[in-house]
Amino acid sequence: MRETDTAHDAGSPCLLFVDDDRDIQVAARLLFQRRRIKILSAYDAAGALTLLASHPVDLVLLDLNYTKGARTGAEGLALLKDMLVLRRDLPVLVVTGHSGVSIAVEAMRTGATDFVMKPWNNDRLVSLVTSVLEKCGHNNGVDAEPVLITASDAIKQIVSEADRIAPTRACVLISGPSGVGKMLLARRIQALSSEASAAQSFSAEDCDDLPQEGGVWICREIEALSPTLQRRLTDRLDGSAPPRLIALSSLDFAALSERLQPKLMLHLGMVSLVIPPLRERPEDIAALASHFLHYFSARHGLPEPQCDADHIAALQAEAWPQNVRELRAALERVVIMGEWQLSASKAANQTSEPQTLRDTEKSLVEAALRRHSFNVTQAAKELGLTRPALYRRMARYGL
Template identity: 35%
Template sequence: MAEKAGSILIVDDDEDILVAGRLLLKRHFNRVTTTNRPADIRELLAREKFDAILLDMNFGPGESSGEEGFAWLQVILELDPEAVVVMITAHGGVDTAVEAMKQGATDFIAKPWQNEKVVATLSAAVKLGQSRDETARLKGANKTLAAASVGSAPTIIGDAPPMQELMRLIARAAPTDANVMILGENGTGKELVARELHRQSRRSSAVFMGVDLGSIAESLFESELFGHKKGAFTDAKEDRTGRFVAASGGTLFLDEIGNLPLHLQAKLLTVLERREVTPVGATRPVPIDVRVIAATNIALDQLHDEARFRQDLLFRLNTVTLTLPPLRDRREDIPALATHYAAFYARKYGKAEKPFSPDALAALAALDWPGNVRALRHAIERATILSDTERFEARDFADGAAAAPAAPVNGDAAAPALDDLNLERLELAAISTALKKHRYNISHAAKDLGLTRAALYRRMEKHGL
């Protein structure tokens, strides 16, 4: 026998109906509550959440208009807009019951009723009520998660003229639903700008979802972005919601879009044009409502190369284009950034905050930071861990390999001696060489090293790069 589930409330002035309903329904549902006084409805709903409510249309001898039923239906829906209400009516009152459904009732039962009909109707009503509750919980959770994800995002730091212009453009573009293309070198903070666009948009209460296209295998592209149905391929053991549908109502951030192969660019273009996706293995498309923000470290002139990037897709994505300045072009922001990250890592590692000496700030400002803000952040983290003085000194940042201007690969001074077989030093040299060779393009360097982007980032952090 299936496990009983669901709670039912029966409201009827006929005591025989209440007794019969309780005896019938308690065999099928977990809890059955009855009352012959509709005035008890407010107290009962305040005390308990019912999956379905069985409500009589008329109360009192001789009543047949259904007006009382309409009135109490409205009371219930005011107290709980998601309540599932099934009306009880006499055979001759079907038209009245239909009117009640127009006013918000879910279904009706005619009396004298048939037991099978009552059980079937209320079973469906309970499932509907539980699904509504689950939907409400998920919406609440999504709203909380969306607020937390945006609220916890770090703020954009910088008062240099290029940053002031960037913030001005963000403020103008954010309130619209226009697609935005963010250009900038690795480490300049493209995702941070995307989150700021979302935070200032009309979609800020909905989800912000980021996708690193550079880390998705081509064979999984459609499944990840569009979803799939159970059995669509060997490993599809259950339905999967794609990123476009999961971000519906909010913002979808497509990072590293410049690395997307041309044949996958065509699939993405189709989705953006039709505003719908078809999960792998499905026959019907699913409508989507997302704002797309894309980002790439590829220069705009290279994006205009048709052999590399579809121009029709580019036109879809770059309604507004934002270009992030490299850190070397806004050196006046380095002291504020360094102070911010020093405070952050002091809290993270349980250390006392300490200031920077003038020589330390001058040393930081003198470097070109090809890894941009990300490289500066790593340098501050390393210094926070290793520095043993009361303030940061220039020597704390003497190891500027990750921050120095890109040097020729041949004759790299950081390379170990030919007879040096230490794996740590060999790995550091290989990573440094690949980064410099590709001018800190993480995707290209990772590919050259035979690593994923995530694996390369982990090794960069390990070596303080």
């Protein structure tokens, strides 16, 4: 759950306050509104992540318990980690009761900037917030990375395993159908790793040579590597200072073993994470629907459509062959059109022959280009391609 306050101008600082106590939320809203500071209110972790992805948040005030009777702070610590994966430099002030000092200290170890005790002193809280904002500056509307939503037990277990191995140097294979979120999970592992630099991401299908530098390599479509590059990659991984490889594939482990050389598969078999298709995760469909509807309403400046139990049931009844990517596009269209109806492409698919792989790729490329008004850089980023790779596909399909 979440609320937004848009009364102030775009130049005002923006705070996100996460606390399940509505009275405390009202008190905070009144306190900061008087000082011309915009405040967003979230009452649980899911709402907080959606607001963080949808709005240019400058600072977070974070309570650590959101379920009635909870005292351990585990919910807030998990949310803090998710927030810092989304934005590593995000300043977070933990707000806790007198009995929660040890939890606040643990939050500081996790990455929180500072903590405030409840009940707070208004002047001291405002002074601390102002000081942190002056030090860290404004977000200036920079887009956050897409959020990895974890509602189903299946995804929670996968994310938990990814978090456990993230600080290691182990190679990781992430497999699953197209559009399930393999790249999001790879980026999460990189963000929680010991590597300070950004990961080098490349597609095996468009790869003529391997990166020269080490660090973290995220290789999409690993099965498309040529035999020569497979041997080179194995040699690099066997070397004295190997890169950390996070390999992505739509093939399962057995099918991948038929495409790649055994020595390379030894490295890829170290840690294997399999993301199931969206149709097998109805809880995630409901959570993603709530997230995308708010995200796109904020992005396009349009009202957020009502989403009731019947809408959720209809979404869960769909097959979603392109998984989260397809659900995302469908819900963006709901926001833009202001009504619940199937997209033209989905309606056509129900009455025509199944699309070929070539047709599907062409549709994805064309849809991304149209969403970004044929801005190749932005479309390539959404599709996870380099600009040259997207240009090749545009030429291939006459776009």
